[in-house]
Amino acid sequence: MAGFGTAGTFTKQIRSMNPKSTRLLLLLALGLVVGSSHRPAHLPQATPPNIIFILTDDQGWTSLSSPMDTGVPESASDYYETPNIDRLARAGMRFTRGYAPAAICSPTRRSIQFGQTPIRQGDEEFPARYRPGGQAPRSIPQVLKAIDPRYRAAHLGKWDFRAELVPEQVGYDLSDGDTRNGNGNLVQVKGDKWDEHYLTEDPKKINTLTERAIAFMQKQTSAQVPFYLQLSHYATHVNMETKQATLDHFSKKKAGKRHSNPAWAGMLFDLDTGIGEILDEVEKLGIADHTYIFLMADNGAVEFLPPVKNRLDHPSKFKEPMRNYPLRGGKWVLYEGGIRVPFMVMGPGIKAGSQCEVPVIGWDLLPTFAELAGGTPMPEKGRDGGSFVALLKNAGQGPVNRPVQDFYFHRYNAGYPHSAIISGNDKLVHFWKTGKTELYDLENDKGELVDLSTRNPAKAKALDARLLNYIKQHNPGLLTAYTKKSQPKEKPED
Known part of the structure; x- marks a missing residue:
């Protein structure tokens, strides 16, 4: 602490003072220590970026x-x-x-x-x-x-x-x-x-x-x-x-x-x-x-x-x-x-x-x-x-802690409505008017050229179920929006 030398010197100086001065100095020192390590909760700790x-x-x-x-x-x-x-x-x-x-x-x-x-x-x-x-x-x-x-x-x-x-x-x-x-x-x-x-x-x-x-x-x-x-x-x-x-x-x-x-x-x-x-x-x-x-x-x-x-x-x-x-x-x-x-x-x-x-x-x-x-x-x-x-x-390494790791997409369009799920390197696209699904391996097929849904029907079915479950949880109206009785009006594309 500046002005007081070493800890031992500081102790000797305190002992040489009268009791009232000693108590005052100790309270002051305690206030400096506490003030330097804690701030009221309502005050920002430092200027954020x-x-x-x-x-x-x-x-x-x-x-x-x-x-x-x-x-x-x-x-x-x-x-x-x-x-x-x-x-x-x-x-x-x-x-x-x-x-x-x-x-x-x-x-x-x-x-x-x-x-x-x-x-x-x-x-x-x-x-x-x-x-x-x-x-x-x-x-x-x-x-x-x-x-x-x-x-x-x-x-x-x-x-x-x-x-x-x-x-x-x-x-x-x-x-x-x-x-x-x-x-x-x-x-x-x-x-x-x-x-x-x-x-x-x-x-x-x-x-x-x-x-x-x-x-x-x-x-x-x-x-x-x-x-x-x-x-x-x-x-x-x-x-x-x-x-x-x-x-x-x-x-x-x-x-x-x-x-x-x-x-x-x-x-x-x-x-x-x-x-x-x-x-x-x-x-x-x-x-x-x-x-x-x-x-x-x-x-x-x-x-x-x-x-x-x-x-x-x-x-x-x-x-x-x-x-x-x-x-x-x-x-x-x-x-x-x-x-x-x-x-x-x-x-x-x-x-x-x-x-x-x-x-x-x-x-x-x-x-x-x-x-x-x-x-x-x-x-x-x-x-x-x-x-x-x-x-x-960490140079691109580390977790991203989302409530759900999969990515869910939907294209709001009455002409060609479709949804998609990306789970790791797997991607499934669901077309609402036909019920068709397509499955792609994004690691080996970035261009989505090879539909794997017929080669791996179990994976396609599992991903489609996850996609439909997410929609059911958060926007169940989409599950019935594209039936013949309930066609949303198609808007011009922007």
């Missing part, structure tokens, strides 16, 4: 210029360029089996925000179940603020919950409101959005969103408070918008076998540039040592440009490889191309350039953020996700 979550739109697993799986060269694009996302991957950890909760955007976004499967949340039922003041579980910002009330949260960009629920009603301090795809288009589509492209210096509002995100980061850093920033980009959802210079660059580049559209490539490159500005600002602000940056897509890329109607067909039926090859399918379907997406994290304690083979999914993000912020890694009742902080801290 900042968390930045970048959610891209319709970006496939193979839509990066670096591979999402270093053991699978085809998992990198043969045409697109994403130097800044590649930089994020090199600085942190990439997940070879990172999954979106759904094959389309709205159920994915809802799932991430509350840490639940889209099956549990429902589709048509969601607006009523999750209305303000209802019984909905806490959202990401509400959980973080319960851990440390100093957190400030912003949601910028696309919200698209298809419900009367805006970000401020679930704990965000700043947002763009109830935004959807149209809010990100600076140009009104006059022709076919799959064939046309539009030139602008702020494509899909990438520049505007990036500037506002940086301003939010600067403000919270200046105030010395932790922040959660969710930057939900409108890109790369069509319509296709890009800068003239970017379009010129890709128009001159040799086309790839899977990827060749210069306007879409330009839009992706412009998005990547905005992401690079976020990474740069984290460095400029000096907050890299206590900031985590997550990136994932809301679903896979569209299987072809323009898309096809027979998207559930076997890949052998098409003359050209799908854009998500070696994965099968794309947006709108529950094959791997529709749900396996770019998924990576960088931040303190994460080994640079590491790769994790353990499956993770969007509904794992909320409990992961909670643990990073100092909360419990154990999920609350009614959640489906589990924290994967152990994977981040």
